[in-house]
Amino acid sequence: AAGLMLHASRAAVPDGATPARLAPAAHVERALDATGRPWTSAATRARLLRLAQSYADTATGRGRPQSGADMTQRALRQLILAGPDYQVH
Numbered sequence: 001a002a003g004l005m006l007h008a009s010r011a012a013v014p015d016g017a018t019p020a021r022l023a024p025a026a027h028v029e030r031a032l033d034a035t036g037r038p039w040t041s042a043a044t045r046a047r048l049l050r051l052a053q054s055y056a057d058t059a060t061g062r063g064r065p066q067s068g069a070d071m072t073q074r075a076l077r078q079l080i081l082a083g084p085d086y087q088v089h
Contacts, residue, residue, distance in 0.1 A: 011035050011077050018069035024052035027069075031076035040085045048076055 011034045022030065028048045032040070040048070052072055059068020080086060 011081070013070050013073045013077065015070055016066060018066075018073045020065040020069050022056075022069060022072075024049050024056055027052040027056075027072050027076060031073055031080055034073070035077055035080045038080060038086050040080065040083075044083060044085050048079065051079070052076060 013034075018030070028045065031048070032038070055068055055072040055075065059065050059071070062068070
């Protein structure tokens with residue numbers, strides 16, 4: 001279900017739709033906004049933030065900030081919708 005939402009709803013991320021150089025915290029906030037701001041634990045938010053930082057570092061190192069920004073949003077949104085926090089709240 002989470003995968004379908006990422007392709008057929010406001011949670012979708014078209015190529016080129018994400019600002020290329022968002023800070024990791026801004027990535028997490030953008031993903032939460034797009035998914036309706038579901039409840040997430042502090043531990044989940046910390047992990048999402050680390051993931052966003054890791055993706056940003058990788059994309060920048062490879063000279064692909066735009067595709068990295070879109071990939072980061074898709075991954076964060078998928079994890080928010082499919083993760084345990086969303087399943088129990």
